[in-house]
Amino acid sequence: MTTKQRIIAAALQLFNEQGEANVTTNHIAAHLGMSPGNLYYHFRNKNHIISAIFQQYSGHLRQSFAPVSEPTSPAMWFHYLDATFYGMWEFRFFYANLNDILQRDPELHKQYLLAQQELTINLQALLSALNRQQVLMIPEAEIAPLTDVLKLLASFWVSYQAAQSLVPNISQAVLYEGVSRVLLLLKPYFHPQFGLELANLMAHYQALSADPSDPFHK
Structure with a gap:
């Protein structure tokens, strides 16, 4: 190193x-x-260091949420949800203080907007692919606003939870609760034939929300 x-x-x-x-x-x-x-x-300066960390964060988004070109499986769903958690955990300081960090550094703010635009395109493509594969049943007109809500939840779950206590403690359990909320948002759109897979996913992440260990750094 x-x-x-x-x-x-x-x-x-x-x-x-x-x-x-x-x-x-x-x-x-x-x-x-x-x-x-x-x-x-x-x-x-410190902003220069934060900018370098942001490059890692944007690279994670780009790699983890690239559009799929082949039918997805439950294993791929775990991949996307784990990628969501990993980003929230590994870069939690960024989520906790997002507005202040971006206001201090206009150039970083521009990079953030570009990364978010790319993420929006990729997430919409992913939801459309899941529609075509009949995993989800999302009306076409709802894909864009649903994408916004998913991004909103992931981006501000940390700061929201931090505001709920006089002594904030953003643990992995708290972040896995956020991943469970993502599944709750998507639950009404799942095709009935994937009910068992969805139930298994929700049980998996609810169990992880009660586990203090770190699955990424054991």
Whole structure:
């Protein structure tokens, strides 16, 4: 791992654990046991580090939600839902403080909008593909607004949950509850022949919401 990669990884860890607003470049440098000058050699400021982390986040969205070209299976549904959870967990600081981060950095805001436009196109294509494969039965006119609602839930579930307590604790269980809400939104659109698969999916994620372990970093 290069020094630049170590800085990005350390910043992501500290932002997630302590909140982005509470972490400075000096904190990141101290965590790595390096001088602030060494950090500034690689990154001009904290916003520059956040921008680098965002590139990882947008890459995750691009790779995980690319349109499908072949019939989907329940295994693929797990893939998409796990990708949703992974993004919410791995980049939870970004979701928790989204508006403030974007307002501080207009260039990052532009990149975010481009990533969201691409995600919208991919999600609409995915829902349309599931319609064609008769997994879902979504009226054509509802695909675009349903996509917006799914994105809204994923984007603001963390900040919503943080506001529900005087001492916020965004655990993996909380995020898996968010994934379960995604399934609840889609439930009315599932074709009846996939009722058992849907029930298994919902049971799977409800069980995970009660499991404190991290399936991605064991």
